[in-house]
Amino acid sequence: MKHIPRKRFGQHFLVDGALIEAIVSQIDPKPGDHMIEIGPGLGALTQPLLERLGAITVVELDRDLAAHWRMRAHVQVIESDVLKVDFAGIQPAQNATKNVANASQLRVVGNLPYNISTPILFHLLPFAARIADQHFMLQKEVIDRMVAKPATADYGRLSVMLQWRYAMDNFLHVPPEAFDPPPRVQSAVVRMIPYAQPAELKPELLEELVKVAFSQRRKLLRHSLGRWLDAKSFTGAFDLQRRAEEVSVSEYVALAQLL
DSSP: OOOOOOGGGTOOEEOOHHHHHHHHHHHOOOTTOEEEEEOOTTSTTHHHHHHHHSOEEEEOOOHHHHHHHHTSTTEEEEOSOGGGOOGGGOOOOTTSOSOOTTTTSEEEEEEOOGGGHHHHHHHHGGGGGGEEEEEEEEEHHHHHHHTOOTTSTTOSHHHHHHHHHEEEEEEEEEOGGGEESOOSSOEEEEEEEEOSSOOOSOHHHHHHHHHHHGGGTTSBGGGTHHHHHHHTTOOSOOOOSSBGGGSOHHHHHHHHHHO
């Protein structure tokens, strides 16, 4: 299929065969896995995944590409903005194998559009309990922020929110020349495995807490988080004589639980 990449959709199509094989090998698809690919594009990943799975569901906003995939056997197409997709309601493609024990668990993959990659990651958070794993190609600097450790420049809101819910592994670097057209950034692939028993808390409270904490990341927390905690009538102990990046994920989680 001849298709001109559309800038407004952030389309950069993977064309490096060796890298495609390496990614698929790491994903390790099995027949009958309930796999959903976000943005299949021209099928660089879709085709080898489909050959191993037997059936696949794809989420595609581009109407021309969606129409192309509807013509393929064993491909279920959700033509939609991924940020509007209810992942809890997606049923397996009709020809998926029925004898797989974890058929109710989703495996999500995709070469995510750089312009909305962070919103997609946050959109998927509420569905983590139903997801077995996620493998995403993203802008390298986004993955650096996802897996960052405290007391580093990359550590921030995204690090805390995702590390609370997932074990993550940045396992493959992807250079610009692996795409058509080449993006102006470096890319990488991350594996995200939801924790079976994450710390119990209200995710929206943790998100608000972390957003406030990092709103003035160069100042001590007493200037931002301290005022927010006062407004919440918090009387517990928490060291506010630190900057937001000096507080570990576990400490943010523990504070959210106390609240």
